[in-house]
Amino acid sequence: xxxxxxxxxxxxxxxxxxxxxxxxxxxxxxxxxxxxxxxxxxxxxxxxxxxxxxxxxxxxxxxxxxxxxxxxxxxxxxxxxxxxxxxxxxxxxxxxxxxxxxxxxxxxxxxxxxxxxxxxxxxxxxxxxxxxxxxxxxxxxxxxxxxxxxxxxxxxxxxxxxxxxxxxxxxxxxxxxxxxxxxx
Numbered sequence: 633x634x635x636x637x638x639x640x641x642x643x644x645x646x647x648x649x650x651x652x653x654x655x656x657x658x659x660x661x662x663x664x665x666x667x668x669x670x671x672x673x674x675x676x677x678x679x680x681x682x683x684x685x686x687x688x689x690x691x692x693x694x695x696x697x698x699x700x701x702x703x704x705x706x707x708x709x710x711x712x713x714x715x716x717x718x719x720x721x722x723x724x725x726x727x728x729x730x731x732x733x734x735x736x737x738x739x740x741x742x743x744x745x746x747x748x749x750x751x752x753x754x755x756x757x758x759x760x761x762x763x764x765x766x767x768x769x770x771x772x773x774x775x776x777x778x779x780x781x782x783x784x785x786x787x788x789x790x791x792x793x794x795x796x797x798x799x800x801x802x803x804x805x806x807x808x809x810x811x812x813x814x815x816x
Contacts, residue, residue: 636795638698639670639765640741642786642808645694645717650786651811655804660776664797667782668773670765670790676725676736679764687761688734688816690724690749694742721747724761726814728788735788737814738762765790776804787814 643649655667676684696717704710724746726737740762746754764770773794774782784791786808 637791637793638740639762639790639792640739641672641737641790642806643696644722644737644739644742645696645720647720648813649811650808652809653784653786653791654807654809655782656807657776657778657780657804659801659803660778660780661797661800661802663800664794665800665802666773666775666794666796668771668792668794669782669784670767670770670792672735672737672765672788672790673728673733674770675764675767676734678767678770679736683760684725684734687724687736687757691721691747692724692738692743692758693719693721693745693747695719695744696742697744698741719744722814723816725816726787727816729812729815733788736761736764737787739765739790765792776802786811 641649642653679687695714697714700710700713700717704713722737724736724738726735727733728735738758738761743758743762745751746757749757774780
């Protein structure tokens with residue numbers, strides 16, 4: 633189980649990440665345990681033009697390494713998982729298939745490197761891009777109550793589980809809908 637998360641869209645390390653994510657609250661703390669959501673469309677649109685010009689043609693590698701190390705204790709199982717999900721390449725900027733708007737498609741949870749850039753430059757650019765999701769004008773915060781339901785477009789919205797509820801019980805059930813391969 634998770635206690636808080638980095639900003640992420642679900643399973644971007646898959647060739648065909650989920651199109652939609654649904655969370656339903658079973659147990660919610662009185663205080664804390666919210667989920668913050670950030671728009672990858674408004675995040676992209678707020679970038680300076682020179683950054684957009686640079687990233688529109690780039691691709692990045694997504695891997696579930698942080699998630700795997702946090703959830704899988706057995707070494708052999710961990711090695712098998714990391715071998716199975718060794719990295720998937722997606723455009724840094726994708727186009728929404730329904731509304732045609734551009735989406736910044738990198739996240740702290742799973743995007744590990746930008747293809748073709750030196751390691752230091754890749755890391756600096758990824759840090760800059762993923763930090764844009766922290767901007768308050770791109771964020772909505774959702775307060776869970778037992779029975780609450782949140783549904784979002786996993787392509788264009790990232791989320792972050794806020795770890796501010798101590799050891800109070802919190803249980804959410806997730807359902808996802810199949811998606812297609814993200815494209816420019």
